[in-house]
Every structure is written in C-alpha cells, then in structure tokens.
Amino acid sequence: MVRSMLYVTAGAVAAWVGVDLLYNFLRLSDSYGRLFLF
Amino acid sequence: MADFIASVPGFWALLALSAVVMGAELAILGQSRAQLARQETARLLAPSGDWQACAALRPPSRLFELLAAMLPGIVLFSFVRVIQDARHLLATAKTPAVAVDDKAAMAAQAFSAELNTIPMASWAIGIVVVLGSLAASTAISARQRGRGLREAGRLGPGAPEAAKAWLEFPGPEMMPILGGIGSFLILGFLPLVRAGFYGVTDKIHAFAAVARLPVEEKGLSLDHALDEMARALDRSMVFARLGLVAATVIAAVLAWRFSAARARHRLLTPPGPRGTGGVVIALVVIASALVAFVAAEPLRAENELPWPAYEGGERLMALIATPDLEGPDEMERLPVVYLTPDAMGLDGREMAPADIAMQLDTTRQRFPSLKGQALIVCQADTGTDRLTEALRAAVSAGIPHATFVFLRRQVVDRPLLGHHWRNRARAARTTVVENRADVSSSTTTLLEVTRFSTCASLSRDIVAARNAKRDVALLLPPLF
Numbered sequence: 325m326v327r328s329m330l331y332v333t334a335g336a337v338a339a340w341v342g343v344d345l346l347y348n349f350l351r352l353s354d355s356y357g358r359l360f361l362f
Numbered sequence: 363m364a365d366f367i368a369s370v371p372g373f374w375a376l377l378a379l380s381a382v383v384m385g386a387e388l389a390i391l392g393q394s395r396a397q398l399a400r401q402e403t404a405r406l407l408a409p410s411g412d413w414q415a416c417a418a419l420r421p422p423s424r425l426f427e428l429l430a431a432m433l434p435g436i437v438l439f440s441f442v443r444v445i446q447d448a449r450h451l452l453a454t455a456k457t458p459a460v461a462v463d464d465k466a467a468m469a470a471q472a473f474s475a476e477l478n479t480i481p482m483a484s485w486a487i488g489i490v491v492v493l494g495s496l497a498a499s500t501a502i503s504a505r506q507r508g509r510g511l512r513e514a515g516r517l518g519p520g521a522p523e524a525a526k527a528w529l530e531f532p533g534p535e536m537m538p539i540l541g542g543i544g545s546f547l548i549l550g551f552l553p554l555v556r557a558g559f560y561g562v563t564d565k566i567h568a569f570a571a572v573a574r575l576p577v578e579e580k581g582l583s584l585d586h587a588l589d590e591m592a593r594a595l596d597r598s599m600v601f602a603r604l605g606l607v608a609a610t611v612i613a614a615v616l617a618w619r620f621s622a623a624r625a626r627h628r629l630l631t632p633p634g635p636r637g638t639g640g641v642v643i644a645l646v647v648i649a650s651a652l653v654a655f656v657a658a659e660p661l662r663a664e665n666e667l668p669w670p671a672y673e674g675g676e677r678l679m680a681l682i683a684t685p686d687l688e689g690p691d692e693m694e695r696l697p698v699v700y701l702t703p704d705a706m707g708l709d710g711r712e713m714a715p716a717d718i719a720m721q722l723d724t725t726r727q728r729f730p731s732l733k734g735q736a737l738i739v740c741q742a743d744t745g746t747d748r749l750t751e752a753l754r755a756a757v758s759a760g761i762p763h764a765t766f767v768f769l770r771r772q773v774v775d776r777p778l779l780g781h782h783w784r785n786r787a788r789a790a791r792t793t794v795v796e797n798r799a800d801v802s803s804s805t806t807t808l809l810e811v812t813r814f815s816t817c818a819s820l821s822r823d824i825v826a827a828r829n830a831k832r833d834v835a836l837l838l839p840p841l842f
Binding site for chain 1 (some may be wrong): 442449452453455456469473476480542543546550551554555557558561562565581584585588591592595596599602603606609610613614617618621623624636640641643644645647648650651652654655658661662664665669670672774776778779782784
C-alpha cells in the first residue's frame with residue numbers, strides 16, 4: 325500500500341508540474357502577441 | 363486544407379512521427395494484451411495442479427510500460443519546438459533589422475504557423491497520450507500480474523494456500539491503473555487543452571475580423587483578442603488545479619480499493635519478494651518534475667509580468683533624441699527626413715540636401731496620396747541652419763508640409779523575451795513657406811526659422827501654437 329501511495333504521489337507531482345508547464349506554455353502565446361503589438 | 367498543411371512547418375514530418383508513435387503504442391498495447399491472455403491461460407490451469415504453467419511465464423520487464431509512457435514525449439517536444447520556432451519568428455519580425463516591408467509578411471507567417479500548429483498538436487498529442495495511457499496501464503498490469511503468477515507457480519507445489527492467494531490476486535487489473543492516470547488527464551489537463559484549443563480558434567476568428575477593420579482599429583482589436591484568450595486560460599487553470607486535487611484523491615482511492623497486495627494481506631499471505639525498481643522510478647519522476655518546475659521559472663516570470671498597455675499609432679524605430687515635447691497631432695506614415703548635428707538623410711539613409719530633394723520629388727510623383735507631406739525627425743540640439751537646408755530641399759521637391767515628430771522611448775526587459783523598446787510618437791504639423799506673403803490666414807502663427815538656434819527651441823513654439831489650435835507656418839530665410 326505504501327508503494328501504491330508513493331506511485332500516486334509521483335503521479336500527482338508529475339501531473340501538477342505538467343499542468344503548470346502546459347498552462348505557462350500556452351499562456352506564452354499572449355506574451356509573443358503583446359510583443360508584436362508593442 | 364492545402365493552406366493548413368502549408369502553414370504548419372514540417373506538417374508531414376509531424377504527421378509521420380505521430381503515426382509512428384501511435385503505431386508503437388498500439389504495438390505495446392497488443393503485446394501486453396497477448397501477455398495478459400497467456401497469463402490468464404496459465405492461471406486457469408493452476409487450480410488443477412499445473413503450477414508449472416504459471417512458473418514458466420516469461421519474467422516481466424518494465425521496458426514496455428516505460429516506452430509507452432515516454433513515447434508521447436517525443437511527439438510533444440516536436441510540436442513544442444515547431445510552435446516555439448514560430449513564436450521566435452514573430453519576435454524576429456519585430457527587430458529593426460527586418461525591413462519594414464517584410465515585417466507584415468513575416469509576422470503573418472509566424473502567427474499562421476503558431477495558430478495552426480496548436481490545434482494539430484492538441485489532436486495528435488491527445489491521441490498519442492490516450493493510446494500511451496492505455497498501453498502503459500496494460501503493460502503495468504501485465505508485468506505485475508505476471509510477477510504474481512510466477513510467484514504463485516513458485517509457491518504452488520510447497521505452499522498451495524499461499525499460492526492460491528497469489529493466483530486470485532496476482533496484481534492490479536488494467537482498469538484501476540487507467541482510471542488513476544485518466545483522472546489526472548481528464549480533470550487536470552483537459553480543461554487547459556480545451557481552453558488552449560478554443561482560445562486559438564477564437565484568435566483565428568479575431569485575426570480574420572481584424573483583416574476587415576480599418577488600420578487604426580486593428581491593434582486594439584488584436585489586444586482585446588489576446589485579453590480574452592489569456593482570461594480563458596487563467597479561468598481554466600483554476601479548474602485544472604481543483605481537478606488535480608480531485609484526481610489525486612480518485613487515484614489514491616482506486617489504488618487502495620483495488621490493491622492486490624492488500625487483498626493478499628487480508629488472506630494472511632506473507633508478502634512476496636519485491637524489487638526496488640518501482641520506488642526508484644517514482645523518486646526519479648518526482649525529482650525530474652521538481653527540476654522541470656524550477657527550470658520553468660523564467661516562463662512563469664514572463665507570464666506574470668504585465669506588458670505596458672497597448673498604444674496605437676505608428677512605430678517609428680529611430681534612435682534620435684528629439685525634443686522632449688508632446689505634440690498634439692497624430693503621426694502618419696510618410697517619408698522621414700532625419701537630422702542630427704552631424705548628419706541628415708531620408709528614410710534612414712544619409713544623404714545631402716540635394717539628394718533628399720531629388721528622392722522626395724520622385725516619391726511625390728509616385729505617391730500623389732502623400733499630398734506634399736513629410737516627417738521631420740530632428741535631434742533636439744541640431745542647429746536651425748541644418749534644418750533650413752532640409753526644409754528647403756523638401757519645399758523644392760514640392761513637399762511643403764513638414765510634420766515634426768517627437769519620440770518618447772519606452773523600454774521593457776522581459777524575463778524570457780529580453781530587452782525591447784518602442785517609440786511613442788507624437789507630432790506637430792507645419793507648412794514651410796519661403797515668403798511672408800504666402801501666409802494670409804489669421805489663424806496661422808508664422809515662425810521665422812532663423813530666429814531659433816536649435817530644433818528644440820523652434821519645436822517648443824511649434825507645439826505651443828499647435829496646442830493653441832493654430833496652424834503653423836515656418837518661414838525660411840531668403841536664398842540670397
């Protein structure tokens with residue numbers, strides 16, 4: 325059980341960071357758009 | 363469709379790579395399912411005393427689940443690379459090194475590449491990730507159940523009771539594992555992918571609408587489209603974070619509820635031999651995620667730092683310190699005569715007054731819509747003797763309407779995009795005359811150029827008159 329929870333924790337940490345990276349990557353489009361307008 | 367294919371850089375390579383990875387995931391899925399089928403056959407033979415069938419199962423390997431989990435990364439990074447290249451092209455289009463005429467085409471190409479690659483990436487990565495999750499879940503289940511059945515086969519002849527527990531609960535089924543992975547994907551990632559996908563679609567519509575708008579409204583409309591997309595993405599991030607918390611709970615409950623080890627423990631079966639591979643991989647995953655999080659700090663800083671508010675108008679990227687004044691008139695796109703104490707020229711090229719006159723004359727004849735207008739960008743400390751030469755050249759070329767430009771430099775230092783600057787340009791319109799008699803209107807202020815020593819002092823009076831809503835005539839000294 326302890327191992328299962330370690331795997332769930334690893335999955336949760338990876339998913340949390342993955343979501344953060346995906347959000348920031350998509351959001352970067354805004355910065356490039358604003359650079360174009362600058 | 364042909365336009366879409368042409369706008370995505372390396373479309374066929376990306377498509378081929380995605381297809382190969384999808385094929386590899388399907389192959390892993392097929393191989394793992396075949397393994398599970400063989401295990402099930404051995405499992406059915408064991409109760410009749412044929413423990414050998416279980417013991418003879420092939421030793422399980424982690425290779426397939428690792429491959430299944432990592433292959434989507436190749437597709438992901440390929441698309442990220444193409445999208446980032448498109449964004450860099452947009453940043454390059456902004457640099458003064460790119461000719462003004464090429465900027466629009468380059469920017470259009472960059473926007474088109476980014477906006478068309480993101481939806482393609484959403485579909486391709488989405489399919490690859492779904493197949494990868496299916497293949498990885500099946501491969502994990504096959505490995506763990508295979509290990510359990512081999513343990514049952516090993517224990518069977520000497521300890522049939524313990525072997526039966528391993529036979530009944532050899533390892534996790536595929537579905538709870540897929541449920542755990544799927545809950546992270548659906549509740550955590552899907553809201554963002556959805557917002558990104560529809561955000562891009564909205565941006566494409568906004569671009570299409572911008573093309574029909576008058577020039578002065580284009581930038582503002584684009585600015586609003588960017589605001590909308592950013593807001594939609596920010597909203598979806600709130601849902602994604604809540605979704606991740608829910609997904610963690612769901613994955614933990616599934617892992618606990620369907621734990622084969624827990625079920626065997628309930629049957630008082632002693633735990634079997636366990637390697638440390640799984641623990642090492644879990645710790646490596648956590649460490650890699652933390653490293654990626656720290657490495658992405660500039661990305662976060664870039665997104666968190668707001669940009670200066672959008673300002674319309676022409677951008678004149680000249681490096682000349684014009685008088686520090688706020689002209690009341692808009693600057694239009696016109697030929698630019700520049701002046702410094704050491705040099706003068708036209709449209710960025712240094713020229714003698716006679717050449718300026720010749721070039722302006724040609725421009726006037728080619729573009730009658732200029733209506734005899736030109737811009738004067740004069741460094742504040744430039745003497746009016748030089749200014750007089752330039753203005754006389756313009757008048758001799760049939761361009762008497764000189765608009766003085768005042769530039770105010772704005773600088774941004776972005777965490778990821780670096781140092782950029784723009785000139786906020788304001789202007790003050792004048793008409794150049796060579797004879798006092800040419801000015802008859804009572805609403806016109808006549809300024810004799812020779813009565814001022816520098817562009818700065820002359821500009822102050824020009825702006826004061828324009829602010830008082832008066833026309834300004836600049837009187838040149840007589841030639842002889």
